[in-house]
Amino acid sequence: MITVRVQTEAFDLGAETHALSDGRTDIGAVASFVGLVRGGEIEAMTLEHYPAMTAKALEAIAAEAAGRWPLLGGTVIHRHGRLLPGDPIVLVAIAAAHRGDAFAACAFIMDYLKTGAPFWKKEETGGESRWVDAKAEDDAARDRWR
Amino acid sequence: MITVRVQTEAFDLGAETHALSDGRTDIGAVASFVGLVRGGEIEAMTLEHYPAMTAKALEAIAAEAAGRWPLLGGTVIHRHGRLLPGDPIVLVAIAAAHRGDAFAACAFIMDYLKTGAPFWKKEETGGESRWVDAKAEDDAARDRWR
């Protein structure tokens, strides 16, 4: 019920949410999230992933969300490859009858994805590149759902 | 910083979120919500509002959100007039550096809008029409932010 895609191409939030609700009259709420590359000192970011595992991990997270809340559809898209500041990285869109369920499932999937999907970010700054460290606050964000 | 619009026309989530983040590299997160008319027995819904007060009330809610969380932009659109099942009613899109702030502000604005913006829904079912009653759960959703 929640579709997962891992791709290098950009995505379009309007098209994805429209695809979820088009022709349906049971959906009252669509909550969505887009994560983007932040700039500042960062000139580019490369996302590496574990192809054989990535979709499997994202589908397990989506299934967990669908078991916790009454959802009517959803889309999770995560990009990999080299991205520039301002580029979208990740999209989560969740359809439900009621807004509380849609908001909760959308935030839950982002929190679990941050700590449970096999992606690694490498940032380029001033000709140097370095791997991004995992953040303790992402573990804390995940743990609030337990 | 958060733009408010009250209109009869439909809106496009992709265009609205793109307008928030286009050309910027400080935004890491865009959380958004679209509320739609649910069908079932309902054939149509008419939204009445209080024109002199509506934008003022929505702007006060948006300002409260901007005071609570570090936000980088936002858009709130609420439609009025006659809508059909599947039609979008309301859009809230919030940009921030981090996802927690964007999610919280987006959910907060929806919860406050539900109980503090002067709109009234009248549903049409089988040739009859009736005013929708306010829900106690909407008051409860608002009160969790206090």
Next chain:
Amino acid sequence: MKLDLLYFAWVRERIGLDGETRDLAAHTVGEALVALSALGDGYASAFAEPHRLRFALDQDFVDADAALREGAELAIFPPVTGG
């Protein structure tokens, strides 16, 4: 007290007007409701259950004990149901 009165949703339908200007013997919102209720069955029906009413004075939500001001805009309506 001269007031610009506005009615919305089923309050508007029961009274049969979306608004009017009236001079009422009232110093608070609650007193205005009492004065208006005496004007006819539509008003009496609209205001019969005060706990089902909400008020805005010059476009700000207020309680029934709020003080009126000469020339103010007083809106009377059911709890809101937007979003």
Next chain:
Amino acid sequence: MKLDLLYFAWVRERIGLDGETRDLAAHTVGEALVALSALGDGYASAFAEPHRLRFALDQDFVDADAALREGAELAIFPPVTGG
């Protein structure tokens, strides 16, 4: 125990390989790390701080004490940083 090994991010860079097939004297993930660390400086550097490593066995997250299976795919990588 014959294993399909996969390395990601700085683990991959330190070892200089994205993957390899090896027969290791190991029954758990932790024992595989010890066996691999003896193979050279790249491995030793990659696995020097085990608390900074995460593991997946046949594409499921596991702890260091997880039992290996003949022919399994064992991925070794830093904590994930997607999203």
